[in-house]
Amino acid sequence: MSATPAPALPGVSVVMPVLNEEPYLADSVARVLDQAYEGELELVLAVGPSADRTEQIAADLAAADPRVRVVANPSGTTPRALNAALEATRHAYVVRVDAHGFLPEGYVRHVVGLLESTGAANVGGRMQVEGEDDFGRAVAVAMSSRIGIGGSRFHVGGEPGPAETVYLGAFRRDVLERLGGYDPTYRRAQDWELNHRIRAAGEVVWFDPSLAVTYRPRRTVRALVRQFHHSGRWRRRVVEHYPETASPRYLAPPVATAAVAGGVVAGVLGSLTGSRTLKAGWLLPLGYATAVTAASFPEGRDLPPRSRAWLPVVVMTMHLSWGAGFLRNVDATERVGAAVRRAPRPSRG
Secondary structure, eight states: OOOOOOOOOOOEEEEEEESSOTTTHHHHHHHHHTSOOSSOEEEEEEEOOOSSSHHHHHHHHHHHOTTEEEEEOTTOOHHHHHHHHHHTOOOSEEEEOOTTEEOOTTHHHHHHHHHHHHOOSEEEEEEEEOOSSHHHHHHHHHHTSHHHHOOOHHHHOOOSEEOSOOEEEEEEHHHHHHHTSSOTTOSSSHHHHHHHHHHHTTOOEEEEEEEEEEEOOOSSHHHHHHHHHHHHHHHHHHHHHOGGGOOHHHHHHHHHHHHHHHHHHHHHHHHHHOOHHHHGGGHHHHHHHHHHHHHHHHHTTTSOHHHHHHHHHHHHHHHHHHHHHHHSOOOHHHHHHHHHHTSOOOOOO
């Protein structure tokens, strides 16, 4: 008697937005292609106009493996890249990967199993941040700590089950198409916004802490400031669009930023005018810095000395940059442009 053959695994489409990723792109693509997934696998790179060798590297990778294809993303923005890649794919399950993220072995098979066993529209896990130098290691701890980035399970871990959002994600194509894919008006926070719409549509976003995807953090203070300023600004857009999502966790950084800035202004005025009352404003930034430094000591106990010294600086940089971005006004021109871009997109049919 011959054994009954195992049912074929469903095909999987992997989509990857790519922009200025010369240091990491080849390694990230290799991690996808080495998944040893028994079903069909395709990888679509949506490449934006890059200032380094990214576009050539992407073309070389596509030429070397028929599973890899490249589509253009002239806008350079992440949501448009993801939508362009999605349009070029064909399988029922879609896995999102970033070019500076690295899938662990067996990731694709694991997420396919969860999509089928849970019935969720999106499944995903943790962002496992790994720095490459003293500064990066401090950023990694801050981004995986409640004092640095809040309590989201995809940052700090937690029990498996339904969640607000997950890192990256693996989706049922039918849900993505029904909801219109990623909203191109969100240059940042597009994952959170999409997951909000998924849950509002009655679908489930499923978190599994065993799904840990390696992420390489920014390498300089300037790059970190830029990243978190933009993140805070676009989180403000989320709250404006979905007021019910405002929470103490999201409002704490702008409140702290406003208090620190107000304290500095009062302290400077007090020093200029001699007012002892205004001089007391210096207590606000001093108290904030002291609290962050004290909270950073236990978080950084396993770090080397230089990384430990960086940690409170990194945490304050993240808080205040995010808070300043959240407090920044969105000008009228951008609001009009966002309204135009939010116009309904034609369906694939």
